[in-house]
Every structure is written in C-alpha cells, then in structure tokens.
Amino acid sequence: AATKSLSDVVPVPASVVPDARQAFQLSWRTVIFTQAGSAEAARVGRQLADVLRPSTGFPLPVVPSVSAHSGIALLLGHADPRVGQEGYQLTVNRSGVVIRANAPAGLFAGIQTLRQLLPAKVENKHRQSGPWTVPGGRIVDFPRFAVRGAMLDVARHFFSVAEVKRYIDQLAQYKINQLHLHLADDQGWRIEIPGWPRLTSYGGSTEVDGTPGGFYTARDYSELVAYARSKYITVVPEIDMPGHTNAALASYAELNCNGVAPPLYTGTDVGFSSFCVDKEITYKFVDDVIRELARLTPGEYLHIGGDEAHSTPPADYVRFMDRVLPIVAKYGKKATGWHEITKANPSTTTVPQYWGVGAEDAGMAAAAAKGHQILLSPADRSYLDMKYTPDTPLGQDWASLIEVDRAYGWDPGKFLANVPESAIRGVEGPLWTETITDSADIEFMAFPRLPALAELGWSPAATHSWPSFRSRLAHQGARWTVQGVNFYRSPQIPW
Numbered sequence: 379a380a381t382k383s384l385s386d387v388v389p390v391p392a393s394v395v396p397d398a399r400q401a402f403q404l405s406w407r408t409v410i411f412t413q414a415g416s417a418e419a420a421r422v423g424r425q426l427a428d429v430l431r432p433s434t435g436f437p438l439p440v441v442p443s444v445s446a447h448s449g450i451a452l453l454l455g456h457a458d459p460r461v462g463q464e465g466y467q468l469t470v471n472r473s474g475v476v477i478r479a480n481a482p483a484g485l486f487a488g489i490q491t492l493r494q495l496l497p498a499k500v501e502n503k504h505r506q507s508g509p510w511t512v513p514g515g516r517i518v519d520f521p522r523f524a525v526r527g528a529m530l531d532v533a534r535h536f537f538s539v540a541e542v543k544r545y546i547d548q549l550a551q552y553k554i555n556q557l558h559l560h561l562a563d564d565q566g567w568r569i570e571i572p573g574w575p576r577l578t579s580y581g582g583s584t585e586v587d588g589t590p591g592g593f594y595t596a597r598d599y600s601e602l603v604a605y606a607r608s609k610y611i612t613v614v615p616e617i618d619m620p621g622h623t624n625a626a627l628a629s630y631a632e633l634n635c636n637g638v639a640p641p642l643y644t645g646t647d648v649g650f651s652s653f654c655v656d657k658e659i660t661y662k663f664v665d666d667v668i669r670e671l672a673r674l675t676p677g678e679y680l681h682i683g684g685d686e687a688h689s690t691p692p693a694d695y696v697r698f699m700d701r702v703l704p705i706v707a708k709y710g711k712k713a714t715g716w717h718e719i720t721k722a723n724p725s726t727t728t729v730p731q732y733w734g735v736g737a738e739d740a741g742m743a744a745a746a747a748k749g750h751q752i753l754l755s756p757a758d759r760s761y762l763d764m765k766y767t768p769d770t771p772l773g774q775d776w777a778s779l780i781e782v783d784r785a786y787g788w789d790p791g792k793f794l795a796n797v798p799e800s801a802i803r804g805v806e807g808p809l810w811t812e813t814i815t816d817s818a819d820i821e822f823m824a825f826p827r828l829p830a831l832a833e834l835g836w837s838p839a840a841t842h843s844w845p846s847f848r849s850r851l852a853h854q855g856a857r858w859t860v861q862g863v864n865f866y867r868s869p870q871i872p873w
C-alpha cells in the first residue's frame with residue numbers, strides 16, 4: 379500500500395513538513411523507548427504497544443531510556459514552545475520516530491497521530507501482514523482551543539461503564555479531552571448520593587420508554603474518571619437544576635413544594651419540573667449532591683445544568699442559582715452550566731455552555747465582555763442527536779438536520795456575534811439520548827460528526843478545508859470498519 383501522507387490525520391496537525399525519503403518501517407527490532415523516570419510516559423508507551431502489538435505481531439518492548447534509539451521514542455522536555463501542555467512534535471526518519479512533548483498529555487496526543495500514520499489494519503486485534511510504514515518528515519502540533527469535548531446523556535437512557543469506556547476509547551483517538559456526563563434529568567438519576575438512596579434505587583430505576591434504567595455507584599463513577607484520565611480526558615459531571623429534575627422530585631416527596639412526589643417519567647417532554655426554590659431542604663439536598671460530586675471528580679469543573687427552567691419563575695431561578703453557585707465554590711470547584719445560567723450572577727470563572735440555534739442572541743456577547751469563557755455547543759451544528767437527513771432512523775430534528783458538511787462548515791472563533799476568539803474555551807458535541815439506546819446508536823450519531831468537531835476545536839483555522847477534511851475522513855472510515863465502529867456512511871464522503 380502506498381505510504382500515507384504525513385498530514386492524513388484527523389484532526390489535521392498544525393504544521394507538517396513531509397520528507398518522503400525518511401519513511402520508517404516498524405520491525406521485529408523496533409523498541410518503544412520512553413522518558414526515563416516518567417511513569418506516565420511509560421504508560422503512554424504501553425498504550426501505544428497495546429495497539430501495535432496485536433496487528434503487527436512485533437514484540438515492541440517498552441523500555442524507559444533517556445538516550446538515542448532506533449525505534450519509537452516518547453520523550454519529555456525541550457519541545458518546541460508552540461506545543462504547550464497538550465501538543466507534541468513528531469519526527470520520522472529512517473531510524474525511527476521521536477515524539478517529544480512538554481507534558482505526558484502531549485505524548486498521548488502524539489501517539490494518536492502516530493496510530494493514524496500507520497495503515498488502518500494496525501487497528502486490527504489479529505495479526506496482519508505488513509509493511510508497517512510511517513511516512514517520513516516532521517509534525518509540530520498543538521490545539522487551537524483548550525476544550526474539545528463530548529457530552530453523553532446517560533439520564534434519558536442509561537449506559538453501562540463498559541459502554542462509556544468504549545466511547546472514551548473512540549473519543550481519545552481524536553484528541554477529545556473532555557467528557558461531560560449528563561447524570562440526572564426528568565427520566566433518571568444515575569449516580570449514588572450518600573444519604574439519598576432513593577435517588578438511584580427509585581429515581582434511577584427506569585428511563586425513556588420505561589425500560590430498566592440503572593445507575594453508577596461511587597466506585598463505577600471513579601472507575602470511569604480514572605479510565606478517562608488515563609487517556610487525558612477530564613470528566614465533567616452534570617446534575618441539571620432547577621429544571622429537568624423530575625427523577626429527584628419523584629424520589630423524595632419533601633423536595634416538592636406541595637410535598638407530593640410526582641410519578642416517574644418515561645416520556646421526552648422538557649420544562650415541566652422544578653426544584654422548590656423556597657424550601658431549605660432543597661439547598662441541603664444540593665449541598666449533599668455537589669459535595670459528593672466534588673469528592674469524586676478531580677476535574678476543576680462541575681456542571682449544574684440550568685437549562686429550560688420553564689417551571690421556575692425567572693426571579694426564583696436567579697435566587698436559586700445565586701444560592702447554588704457558591705456551594706460549588708465552597709467545595710473547591712468551578713461551575714459550568716447551560717448558557718441560561720448567565721441570567722443569574724455567576725462569577726466570571728463560571729463557563730456558560732452555549733446551546734442556541736445559530737448565533738442567536740443568548741447574552742453571550744455580554745458574558746464575554748464580562749470575562750466569561752464560553753463553551754460552544756450550537757444545537758444546529760454540534761448536537762449529535764440531530765438527524766443527518768430526514769431518513770436518519772435515530773435522533774431528532776428540532777434544531778436542524780446536520781450532515782457532515784454542516785457539522786464541519788463553521789468556525790468556532792467567529793461563530794458568535796461580538797464574541798472574540800479569546801472568549802471561546804472550546805467546543806463540545808452533546809449526544810442527547812431520547813432515541814439512543816446502545817453503543818451502536820452512539821457510534822452512528824457521533825461518527826463522523828464528532829471527528830469534525832474535534833478538528834474544529836484542535837486544528838488551526840488556516841487548515842480548515844472541506845475537500846481536505848472529507849478525504850481524510852474517508853480514510854478514518856477504513857479504521858472504523860476495522861474497529862467495528864458503527865458509523866454513518868454519509869454520501870458526502872468518498873469512503
């Protein structure tokens with residue numbers, strides 16, 4: 379097979395200087411060297427070996443060594459200053475590959491690129507014939523925005539630890555670095571909270587369409603956090619409030635203003651539920667929830683929702699948020715929330731997550747002017763639950779139909795009127811799961827649109843090119859076929 383081009387990678391690297399004379403052949407003799415004294419570099423080296431060993435059949439020992447090499451070297455320090463804490467430089471010549479970064483996260487990003495520079499069959503779990511050629515040259519690569527995220531709604535339909543880990547594996551290949559878990563909504567509460575057992579035993583017992591739900595124990599959640607961390611993905615947990623709270627209200631009558639618990643809800647309407655802003659128990663409950671989430675979450679942000687509080691009078695919404703936001707800070711975390719949260723008086727460390735349609739005026743210009751960093755999830759561009767076309771069997775269409783070209787065809791740095799690129803924290807692709815029930819469904823909606831969003835969040839604006847992206851995406855399709863990813867074969871892409 380012809381050697382690939384050095385820039386045949388998604389997200390496309392920031393700078394690529396090919397040198398066809400310097401291709402490297404993996405072989406029996408290839409050793410993976412990692413920065414001496416760095417346990418994280420060694421772990422990244424083992425993760426690379428875990429991909430390469432089954433398909434190549436080569437031993438590929440991982441050796442902590444400081445010096446030169448004739449193999450693959452993962453080194454820390456003295457990298458090009460442009461690469462920052464998440465970028466890397468990757469140099470390929472006849473004697474081997476050197477990936478150099480300032481921090482382990484950069485090494486991890488570099489091995490995702492290296493994977494893609496090898497033929498798709500390298501992703502096979504069974505021995506394949508070679509050759510295993512890496513194209514020669516030099517890459518210097520680093521992210522444009524701090525956050526490239528994915529949200530999985532585990533409330534409308536519950537997803538097991540194994541299903542979430544599978545999704546994490548897929549996200550990591552595209553340099554996604556944030557996984558936002560939507561852990562509670564009207565249809566289900568999905569994480570155990572000490573002192574409030576009915577939240578999960580009852581509030582977690584069902585889901586949309588009434589099938590059995592499920593929930594994460596503290597152990598399950600910590601296992602997901604650790605697994606994501608090993609792939610340099612930060613988990614952001616969300617408890618949506620004061621709206622989208624029927625599961626909690628159904629579980630504890632005392633949380634309701636009228637002292638009566640509503641029934642469990644298995645439909646898909648929104649906006650009908652609200653915490654009781656006037657009851658003190660509400661804030662005791664929220665304090666217990668946020669304390670537990672903060673205890674289990676090493677990441678600096680907790681998401682407190684705030685969307686569609688149509689059953690909370692506007693003045694009550696502000697009072698509620700103005701009591702809850704300080705609770706997040708009390709437990710040492712920063713808050714993020716859907717963009718309505720700016721109606722209250724959040725501190726400027728709070729990150730509004732914009733979910734409007736198009737560049738509608740949701741107060742984001744004012745928020746940016748106040749100093750907020752904004753996370754972009756425009757519903758008509760990034761919502762992975764939107765149908766591709768009218769014929770898409772899964773998903774919804776209230777915001778827009780989103781084929782691949784629409785998912786790719788925008789610039790996060792210029793999307794919101796009067797919001798400068800410097801106020802954009804990054805992008806995130808929400809997958810709401812009213813119609814999504816298993817990994818195959820997740821993959822059908824996320825691939826290929828999430829890699830498009832990942833490129834918008836990672837690659838320089840100057841590299842943005844639909845013709846380039848669609849041909850690189852076609853080559854990703856071959857990898858997904860080998861990996862068993864159930865992707866949508868968009869007619870727009872020359873798979």
Ligand SMILES: CC1=[NH+][C@H]2[C@@H](O1)O[C@H](CO)[C@@H](O)[C@@H]2O
Pocket residue numbers: 648685686716733761763774810811
């Ligand atoms: C932030 C937000 N609130 C709503 C809206 O997005 O649309 C989603 C479906 O697309 C729905 O599931 C969600 O509850």
